[in-house]
Amino acid sequence: MAKRKIIGAVEIGTSKVVVLVGEIVGDRSLNIIGRGQVASYGMKKGDIVNFRSVSDRTHAAIITAEKNSGTTIGSVYLAQTGGHLKGFYNKGSVTVCSPENRVDKSDMLRAVESAKRKDLPPDRVYIHHIQNEYRLDGHLIEDPAAMRGEHLDVGYWHIHGDEKKLTDHIHVINGMGLKVEDVIVSSIASGCMVASEAEKKNGILVIDMGCGTTDYVLYRGGHIVRTGVIPIGGDHITNDLSMGLRIGGRHSERLKLRFAKAMLNPKDKNDRVWLIGDMSIGDRRIPRLAIYKIVQSRLKEIFQIVRDDLGSTLDSRNIAGGVVLTGGTSRLPSIANLAGRVLGINTRLGKPPPWILKSMRVPEYTTVLGLLYYGLTAQRSIEKITPQRRLIRKMARILNI
Amino acid sequence: MASDNLENSPHMLDHENDGENLRIKIIGVGGAGNNAVDRLKLDDLGQIHLAVVNTDSQVLASSPLQDKILIGSGVTRGLSAGGEPDIGRKAAEADRASLERLVEGVDLVFLLAGLGGGTGSGATPVLAEAATKAGALVLAFVTLPFTLEGARRHKQAQNAMSALRRTCHAVIPLPNDLLLQQMDEQATVLDAYAMADEWISRGVCAIWSMLLKTGLINVDFATLKKGFDNHGGKTLFGLGYGSGEDFENKAVEDLLLCPLLHTPEFSRKADSLIVNITGGPDLSMNKVNEIMNLVTEKFGSKDNTVMSAVIDENMQGSLSICVIGTTDLNGDKARPFGIFTGSRTVESTVTDDTGATRPVSGDTAKRRKKEPPRHSQEVFAFSRDDDQRGYFEKSEHNLYNGEDLDVPTYLRRGIKIKL
Numbered sequence: 001m002a003k004r005k006i007i008g009a010v011e012i013g014t015s016k017v018v019v020l021v022g023e024i025v026g027d028r029s030l031n032i033i034g035r036g037q038v039a040s041y042g043m044k045k046g047d048i049v050n051f052r053s054v055s056d057r058t059h060a061a062i063i064t065a066e067k068n069s070g071t072t073i074g075s076v077y078l079a080q081t082g083g084h085l086k087g088f089y090n091k092g093s094v095t096v097c098s099p100e101n102r103v104d105k106s107d108m109l110r111a112v113e114s115a116k117r118k119d120l121p122p123d124r125v126y127i128h129h130i131q132n133e134y135r136l137d138g139h140l141i142e143d144p145a146a147m148r149g150e151h152l153d154v155g156y157w158h159i160h161g162d163e164k165k166l167t168d169h170i171h172v173i174n175g176m177g178l179k180v181e182d183v184i185v186s187s188i189a190s191g192c193m194v195a196s197e198a199e200k201k202n203g204i205l206v207i208d209m210g211c212g213t214t215d216y217v218l219y220r221g222g223h224i225v226r227t228g229v230i231p232i233g234g235d236h237i238t239n240d241l242s243m244g245l246r247i248g249g250r251h252s253e254r255l256k257l258r259f260a261k262a263m264l265n266p267k268d269k270n271d272r273v274w275l276i277g278d279m280s281i282g283d284r285r286i287p288r289l290a291i292y293k294i295v296q297s298r299l300k301e302i303f304q305i306v307r308d309d310l311g312s313t314l315d316s317r318n319i320a321g322g323v324v325l326t327g328g329t330s331r332l333p334s335i336a337n338l339a340g341r342v343l344g345i346n347t348r349l350g351k352p353p354p355w356i357l358k359s360m361r362v363p364e365y366t367t368v369l370g371l372l373y374y375g376l377t378a379q380r381s382i383e384k385i386t387p388q389r390r391l392i393r394k395m396a397r398i399l400n401i
Numbered sequence: 402m403a404s405d406n407l408e409n410s411p412h413m414l415d416h417e418n419d420g421e422n423l424r425i426k427i428i429g430v431g432g433a434g435n436n437a438v439d440r441l442k443l444d445d446l447g448q449i450h451l452a453v454v455n456t457d458s459q460v461l462a463s464s465p466l467q468d469k470i471l472i473g474s475g476v477t478r479g480l481s482a483g484g485e486p487d488i489g490r491k492a493a494e495a496d497r498a499s500l501e502r503l504v505e506g507v508d509l510v511f512l513l514a515g516l517g518g519g520t521g522s523g524a525t526p527v528l529a530e531a532a533t534k535a536g537a538l539v540l541a542f543v544t545l546p547f548t549l550e551g552a553r554r555h556k557q558a559q560n561a562m563s564a565l566r567r568t569c570h571a572v573i574p575l576p577n578d579l580l581l582q583q584m585d586e587q588a589t590v591l592d593a594y595a596m597a598d599e600w601i602s603r604g605v606c607a608i609w610s611m612l613l614k615t616g617l618i619n620v621d622f623a624t625l626k627k628g629f630d631n632h633g634g635k636t637l638f639g640l641g642y643g644s645g646e647d648f649e650n651k652a653v654e655d656l657l658l659c660p661l662l663h664t665p666e667f668s669r670k671a672d673s674l675i676v677n678i679t680g681g682p683d684l685s686m687n688k689v690n691e692i693m694n695l696v697t698e699k700f701g702s703k704d705n706t707v708m709s710a711v712i713d714e715n716m717q718g719s720l721s722i723c724v725i726g727t728t729d730l731n732g733d734k735a736r737p738f739g740i741f742t743g744s745r746t747v748e749s750t751v752t753d754d755t756g757a758t759r760p761v762s763g764d765t766a767k768r769r770k771k772e773p774p775r776h777s778q779e780v781f782a783f784s785r786d787d788d789q790r791g792y793f794e795k796s797e798h799n800l801y802n803g804e805d806l807d808v809p810t811y812l813r814r815g816i817k818i819k820l
Contacts, residue, residue, distance in 0.1 A: 044793065083799065231799050232806055239792040240809035244818045246658050249792060290818045297810040305801065 008065070009371035010058065010173060010215045011189075014043045014212025014235060015328065017058050019065035021073055022372040029365030030376045032357070033284070034069025036061040045231040046082035046213040048168050062176060066284065077371045077378075080169060081213045082337035083231035084162035089132075090118055091332065093153045103136065103144045105305040107152055115156040118127060123163050127183055130157040131221045140221075159185055159227055168297060182378060187215035187227045189370030194324050194350030195219060204273075205314065206350065206364060207306060207327035211235050213304050218310060220318055228309050234329040237298050244294040251275055255291065262299050263334040264292040265302070301378040303342035316345045324350035324364040338383055423622055425509045425609060426537075430450045430525045431489070433594070435543060440598045441605065449609060450504060454528065456492045456520045457481035457605075460751040470503060472524060473498040477736070480717020482519025486557050495590070497531065504532040508622060509612075510539045511605050512569070515597075516545035517554035522561035527569040538626050539569045540608070542601045547593075548813040552803020570629035571727055573638045575600050577658045600661075603640050603808045605722030611677040611709040613763055620675070620709040628707055629727055637662065637674075637700060637726035644719030651690050651719040653695060658820065674706040674726040681717035684710065692722065702724055717723045749758020 010018045021034030030099050038061040042050030066072055092115025116129050132155035134144045144152060170180045190208040204340040206214045211234045218226040232367050235258065242252035272285040307314060323345050325336055330349055340347035352361050352369050360369065425448060429438030435453045452468035455461045458479035461469045471479065473492020482489040493500060504510055511531045514521035525541065532539045533541065541567065546554045565572045580596045611620045641656025656662075676696050677688055689710045697706045792798070799806040804813055811818055 016662075045797075045799065047797070078626065083797075230801075230806075235792065236807065236809075242792075243660075243809055244811060244820065246660065246662070287819065290820060293818055294809065294811050297814055297816050301806075301810045378472055 004054065004143055005070050006069075006073060007372065008062070008178070008309040009079075009097075009368050009375060010076045010078035011071060011079040011371065012043065012048075012054060012058055012169065012172065013040055013079075013367075014046055014209060014233060015210070016352060016364070017054075017061040018368045019058075019076075020084040020368050020372050021065050021069040021071065022375060023069075024376055030363070030372065031343055032343055032360070032372065033071070034067075034361075036063065036065030038064070043234070044212060044235070045232075046210075046229070047084070047165060048172075051168065055175055057286055058172050062178070073178060076173055077183040077375045078169060078369055079181045079186045079189055079367050080161065080166065081210070081215055081246040082161070082165060083213070084160070084165050085127070085159060085185060085227075085229045086124075087157055087159045087227050089155060089157050089226075090115060091153050091155050093114070093151060095255050096150055096152055098295075101148045101150055102191075103147050103149060103152055105145060108134075108144065108154070109307040111152050111154040112156075113153055116158075118158070118270050122159055124160045125163045126158060126160045127166070127185055127187070128157075128159045130159070130188075130224045131155075131234075132157060132225060133221060155226055157226065161323065167244075177225050184371055184374050185215070185227060186210075186213075186367045187229070189368075190215065190366045191219065191224070191370070192373055193352050193366045193370040195321065197222070199321035202320035203318045205306075205310075205319055205323045205343075205345070206398045207323060207325050208327040209233060209325060209335075210214060210327045211304070211329070213248050214306070214327075215331075216306055216310075218313065218319075219321075226313055227311060228306070230309075232298070232302050232303050232305075233327075237295055237329070240294050240298050241291065245275075245290060247275060247318060251335050254371045255286070255315055256295070259288065260295045261292055261333045262296060262338040264289065264296075268292075295332070296338065299332070299338055300342055301341050307343055314343065314345070319345055322346040324347060324348060326350045326366040328364045332362050404505075406519060421510065423448060423612065424450070424507045425511070425606060425612075426450045426507045426509040427513065428454060428503065428515040428528065430454045430512060430528060431518055431521030432457065432460055432697065433518070433597075434513045434521055436459055436603050437513040437515075437542075437598045438466065439464055440595070441602045444495060444521060448613070450507075454493075454500070454503070454520075454524060455481075456524070456696060462756070466686060468503075469498055470496070472500070472520075482523060484554070484557075486523035486561060487517045487681065489519040489521070489525060491523070493524035493527035497527065500528050500534065501531045503533045504537055505530070507532070507535070507537045509608075509625075510537045511608075512539060512541040513543075513601055514541065515544045515546075515560035516561045516574075518557075522557045526561060526564035526568055533568055533570070538622075538629060539571075540629070541565050541569045541572045541641055542570060542604055543574055544576075544580075544597045544601075545574050547577045547815070548583070548808075549815065555805075556805065571636045571725070573636050573725070575661065578691075578808075578815070581815055582660050582812070582818060600640070603721070604638060604723065604725075607640070607677045607679065607721070608725070610679055610711050610713070611675075614711045616663070618708055618710045619676075620707055623673065624707050628675050628725075637724065639724045641722040641724075642719070643721075648720050649692065652722050653692060656696070656700070656722050656724065659683060672705060672727060673720075674700055674724065676708045677723045677725075678708075678710045678720065679713050679716060679723075680710070680720045681714055682714065683717060684712060684720065696722070696724060700724060705784065750796075 005024045007136050011018050017040050018242050019036040020032055023031045023033050038057045040182060041057055042053035048054045061391055063188045094111045094114060095105055096103055098104055135142050135153040136144045136147055136149035173180050187208055188287060191206040195204045195206055201222045203220040205218045213233050216229040217224055217229050227290040238253045241256055242249050268288045271288045273288060274283055275286055276283040321342055323339060325339060325347060336347045337351050351363055351368055407733060427438060429435045435455055438451050438453055453464050453466055454470045456473045456477045458471055461471055473495050475495055476492045478486060482492060485721060490662055512525055512529055514525040516522050528540050529541060545558050551771060562574060575597055581593055610777050612622060639656055639659040639662040641652045641657055641659060643651030678692060691709050793807040
């Protein structure tokens with residue numbers, strides 16, 4: 001019988017804590033055998049603001065998932081987001097050693113080392129070093145081994161975060177006696193779920209709009225070129241509505257889910273909607289135009305920040321795969337239309353791939369599914385972060401939980 | 402601290418035994434503050450003294466008021482502070498003696514200023530400190546700059562705000578972005594600033610009219626002072642106005658829609674609350690009761706609400722409501738600082754008082770006894786009330802290009818929301 005291994009994926013989100021239990025059979029296929037989900041409390045904008053309650057909720061979610069699957073989890077993959085995550089690009093360059101200018105494995109290793117050598121301020125730690133393209137004498141080359149050239153460059157996108165916040169997150173898991181196998185930036189986890197290998201080659205921008213943060217990842221030439229976190233999410237829309245319409249937080253959340261739209265339908269322009277709907281005391285009619293203006297100005301700003309952050313990297317000629325929106329906030333009607341207008345690139349909605357159980361195939365689960373997926377590829381000890389999706393697709397089969 | 406109280410008490414007795422001699426001063430600091438004082442629409446000045454403080458001699462010269470103080474003539478040579486709070490502060494420090502003279506023996510000081518510039522941001526905290534030291538109750542009404550005025554001014558305003566919160570009894574911030582929301586599309590920049598002045602003047606009026614005008618329920622100065630004996634807390638401030646048919650309900654509705662009650666700057670549950678209703682001779686006690694119930698339920702508990710209802714002959718067929726509250730977010734830390742002005746002294750004063758205010762003093766004593774349990778309960782209730790506070794109030798600032806992204810985009814961009 002093939003070897004079985006249980007791995008856990010934990011996403012401590014701003015609105016919910018989701019835990020998935022995956023079973024890796026052999027080193028080829030992955031079954032999701034358990035799920036635990038608890039409404040999150042004590043998280044704001046992707047950061048922990050109340051450690052105790054975050055820890056309680058997470059433990060509850062893990063216990064539910066374990067019960068659900070009938071196993072115990074030994075180690076987990078943990079998603080990480082929050083405004084403290086930053087990234088930068090740098091290059092490692094070496095001169096090829098051998099007299100006949102053939103690139104050796106050791107040259108490549110030296111180049112990688114020199115790219116990773118950059119020190120961070122004392123309170124920051126690296127989370128990922130993501131390898132980008134090799135260049136031999138300035139020419140793009142997929143694998144330079146044994147080729148001829150004098151100078152070898154390798155590009156790296158480094159992601160680093162605040163040490164205290166990272167250890168806080170890890171401590172939540174450690175507090176239950178579990179080991180954190182790896183910390184993965186949410187945008188990368190989401191990205192590997194909604195973008196295909198071909199799209200990553202051609203260039204694609206994945207924007208995961210959650211409750212507390214908006215995470216994006218840009219692929220080009222099969223590599224992760226950029227990642228970023230904007231600490232604005234669905235919570236902000238709710239808060240904007242409650243301030244703009246002067247209503248309580250609970251009402252504004254409901255109003256957002258029921259009536260918020262990224263683009264206004266012209267025939268709704270003079271329409272009004274009931275706040276509560278039962279005509280009880282305090283119920284009043286709110287113009288759709290007001291809701292729309294508040295929501296749209298916020299969403300527009302988010303996309304503008306993404307656009308400004310990426311700057312010249314975001315060029316529709318380089319991003320043939322277009323823009324994919326996922327995450328809970330991407331459920332807002334006509335949001336893709338608005339994003340496309342602001343970013344100037346064709347935008348569509350992305351969901352986890354069809355081989356996943358239907359009830360899990362919703363934008364909210366993209367990140368946590370991506371974590372498991374990442375776990376599977378890590379088991380196969382592939383160093384590259386982006387897995388070879390074609391293979392996995394055949395192998396991964398999702399069972400009912 | 403104890404010696405402070407002793408020093409203050411005879412002096413306070415002098416004033417409060419004879420309620421008519423309550424000394425109120427409204428002081429405008431800096432350009433915006435001067436404008437606000439000049440434009441104050443007070444029909445009956447009575448015991449209210451107006452004064453302006455500025456570094457710019459030209460602006461001072463154009464003010465119609467008598468009481469003008471030029472500060473920092475050695476620092477700026479009579480020119481403005483040039484948008485530098487440091488210069489504003491230095492100017493005020495240089496002329497601290499004349500500022501102290503300005504607030505000497507005054508019971509209630511209103512400070513009006515526009516934060517973000519030089520004199521307003523720099524000098525106001527100094528003046529506030531001097532006034533608090535002199536034993537006055539200090540309430541500051543300050544406007545915060547428009548987001549479009551830039552990140553620097555915004556930052557300066559925030560710094561000044563926190564400095565003021567430490568020294569004043571209550572700071573009432575009026576974000577210009579919000580005031581813009583209250584106006585129609587064609588409004589000019591001048592209209593916007595005039596609007597800020599109007600809000601300030603309504604707030605000031607509400608407080609002084611409840612102290613000095615005749616009414617159904619009067620509030621005396623000691624009670625008012627009691628309401629503000631915490632420094633450093635956040636303030637709640639809202640206004641509502643209704644006129645014409647069904648004016649009572651209109652006023653309540655207007656109050657509930659008041660944009661000032663819906664910003665993270667304001668806390669929506671107050672530990673102590675002062676409610677003032679001003680209406681015409683047709684104001685019925687029944688209606689007052691109804692409004693009070695509604696307001697206290699919304700913003701705080703009945704135990705610690707001070708209410709007043711005032712009759713104004715000119716307000717026939719209209720009604721205005723003003724709600725002012727303070728919260729004690731710093732918890733116990735704020736308490737010792739609050740005794741600065743001596744709450745014990747205040748109480749003894751009230752008991753010494755004769756006639757109408759006696760029941761109030763009994764009330765005050767009861768409130769004091771109730772305070773400890775209420776306080777500990779607040780701690781528990783706090784997390785549950787979290788969704789009622791500005792949601793991101795307690796999280797880190799979300800700065801991007803100098804703008805706080807947690808503030809709704811429509812406010813920062815000046816997009817009008819019509820309700």
